[in-house]
Amino acid sequence: MKFIDYVTIHVKAGDGGKGCVSFRREKYVPKGGPDGGDGGRGGHIIIKATRELNTLLDLRYQREYKAEKGEHGKGSNKHGRDGKDRIIPVPAGTFIKDAESGEIIADLDSEGAEIIAAKGGRGGLGNSHFATATRQVPRFAQPGEEGQGKNLVLELKLLADVGLIGLPNAGKSTLISVISAAKPKIADYPFTTLIPNLGVVKTEDMRSFVIADIPGLIEGAHRGAGLGFQFLRHVERTSILLHLVDVSDILTTDPIEDFEKINRELVLYSPELMKKPIAVVGTKLDIVHEGTRLKRLQAYCEDRNLDFFPVCSLTGRGIKKLMVYLSKKVEKASGR
Secondary structure, X not given: OOOOOEEEEEEEOXXXXXXXXXXXXXXXXXXXXXXXXXOOOOOOEEEEEEOOOOOOHHHHHOOEEEOOOOOOOEOOOEOOOOOOOEEEEEEOOEEEEEOOOOOEEEEEOOOOOEEEEEOOOOOOOOHHHHOOOOOOOOOXXXXXXXXXXXXXXXXXXXXXXXEXXXXXXXXXXXHHHHHOOOOOOOOOOXXXXXXXXXXXXXXXXXXXXXXXXXXXXXXXXXXXXXXXXXXXXXXXXXXXXXXXXXXXOOOOOOHHHHHHHXXXXXXXXXXXXXXXXXXXXXXXXXXXXOOHHHHHXXXXXXXXXXXXXXXXXXXXXXXXXXXXXHHHHHHHHHOO
C-alpha cells in the first residue's frame, strides 16, 4: 500500500431545498389558506477519524466530494427530506486546513473525532410562514440556501510517542524491527526506508508505546536534499525524539558532526522540535573495536546532559535498558 500523507480535496455540501408555494384545496373548504412546506437541509460534509486507516491514499484518487441536496417542500405543509450527510473517513492524526486562507479547521487526533468541514444549506421556508392578517395569500416562498464549498488541505501526522531520527543507515529500521512487529525494508545502502514506519512496543511490565521510524535526513534536507523535510511532520506529536548515531569503527566521519547535522536540519524545519526531550543512541556496537567514535559521542552527551544509550540491535545489547527508559519517559509525558 502506498503511503500518502498530504492531499488537497474539494468538498461541496448539499444545497437546501426550495420552500413550496401551495394553497389548501379541499372539498367544503372554499377558502383554504397557504400550506406550502419547507425545503429540507442540504447534507453536510463530515470528516471523521478512524484508526482503521493509516494513509490518505483513497483521497489521492478521489478529489471531489459532494453531499446530497435537500428535497423541496411540498403542499399540505409537507417538509422536504434533509439531504444525506457525506462522511469522509481519514486516519487518526489528520490535520485539516483551508487551502485558500491557510486557516486551521481541525486536528483529528483521536479515534472517532470528527468535524463538519462544509455545512449544508438551510432549506427555504414555504409560503405558509408568510401569511398575515393583511397578506392572506402569499404567492412566494424562500429558495434554499447554497451549501458551502471549499478546497481543503489534509495532512497526516502519525500518532507516535517516540520518533526515531538520524542519518540514513544509522540503524533506525533495524531497531524498530527488533523492538516491535514492524517490518521495514533493511539494506546496507542509504534511503532504504522511503516512508515512515510505525511500531507498537510492549515492555516486560505490559506497558506499551508507539514508535515511528522517520526516513533518513541528510545535511541540506531543508533545501530538498535527499527526502527533504516531507516526513518531519510525523515527529511533531511525539513525546521524545530518539536520535540514532552510527558509532561503528567502519565509518570515518565524526559522530558529533553527524549528530549536529541532523539537529541543524530540525531547527530549520521547526525550532519547536528542539524543545522536545532528546535521547541519543549509539548503534552498531557489534562493529565497535577500538571504540574511538563511541567514546567521543558518549563524552559529548555527558558534557551536555544528554541521555546516551549504546546498543546493538542484532545481539540485543543495551535494548532492554533503552526500552525501560523510553517507557518511563512516555508515561511521564502522557501522565498515564
